[in-house]
Amino acid sequence: MPANTVGPLVVGVDGSTSALNAVRWAAAGAAPRNRTLRLVHALDDLAARYPKPIPTDEDLVERFRLRGHRLLREARDVAREVDQNVKIEMDLSQRRPVEALRAESSSASLLVLGTTGIRPLGRALIGSVSIALAAHARCPVALIRPHVAEEAPPTDGPVVVGVDGSPSSEEAVALAFDAASWRRVPLVAVHAWDDAFLAEMFDEARWERERPEMEQRECEVLAQRLAGWQEKYPDVVVRRAVTRGRASDELLAFADRAQLIVVGSRGRGGLAGMLLGSTSQALMSYALCPVIVARAEE
Structure with missing residues (x-):
């Protein structure tokens, strides 16, 4: 919360x-x-x-x-x-x-x-x-x-949130649901997973066989992170996006159509001691719409 x-x-x-x-x-x-x-x-x-x-x-x-x-x-x-x-x-x-x-x-x-x-x-x-x-x-x-007028984010665009299961991501999900609710717009929940490392560890044929199972697992991760919040905010229409690639790249792809992006300060892959992760820094620098950086309670 x-x-x-x-x-x-x-x-x-x-x-x-x-x-x-x-x-x-x-x-x-x-x-x-x-x-x-x-x-x-x-x-x-x-x-x-x-x-x-x-x-x-x-x-x-x-x-x-x-x-x-x-x-x-x-x-x-x-x-x-x-x-x-x-x-x-x-x-x-x-x-x-x-x-x-x-x-x-x-x-x-x-x-x-x-x-x-x-x-x-x-x-x-x-x-x-x-x-x-x-x-x-x-x-x-x-x-x-x-922004100049022609670059301003759409006022009817969705709220977008990055979801990775980290503590600060949980805070971001809570904020995003609240924002989408009072704005009365859809919420796009984006969960990105990068398979580049795993693809290098296994031969191509084996990885192609195991990839569908990995994709299903990542879809389940997103569903678990959203379940309680969808019950609390039944008025919010949620669109799920499970994508392969770097989280910052995938979230920035939604930035032009969003009126707000919410992201955690540091994700699961952040190094201990880092207060801002690469994803939050990229969105702060490149997203055209407003960006909210959420931090987990200390």
Whole structure:
């Protein structure tokens, strides 16, 4: 079960266009579920390093505070444009961004961050704050990348979730069912299995004989992971996709048609000590739609 299903949606606000896009996305999700939208601005590192006035500008810290309050008011107005009824809280933190937002994640149901831009070949610019929080936040983290109108994810597209049976994947499944339910769209559950290693270990004739049994086993794994959730959310239409290949490649194939992808922070194949697996990192970088990275309870 998700660690917190009633906490606020927390958005990091820094005055950028990408952050305001994140505010709009979060406001659209907060209002229908009667959740509070909490807007947080952390003082810039420069201000945090100078708790007392410095000779060159004795009003420096106060200037940062005034700017922070202005940015929060602008973000509040953007959220009100999405829905006048959304409940909003605003906070100007004295901490640095990662510290402030990680502290907020303890009581949040979702932490929402905007990504800064797109590199050539469609790779998103994932900043250090987003990477650190996706790895260390105590709640799921949503990354919202900027779009031009023709690239925006379809609002009627399905929610897609990666399922591999790991603890963080279980958390991702729970979040995905909830998201598909209140959005009233289908859920596509993707379970990818890579047979490249096994194919190399056996001769081709033997592997061809054993492959159908392996495929059946993987279908059963997916069915087991979904069974309880389908009973809890009978309103959600579930489409199952069991595919051969790398999980990141298979999930990215669904990204263009999805309005949201949910994935665990680290799958079954992750190395001990890794907080972000290759699949979650690939989706954070390349998926066109919003991505939620879920972590298992510690």
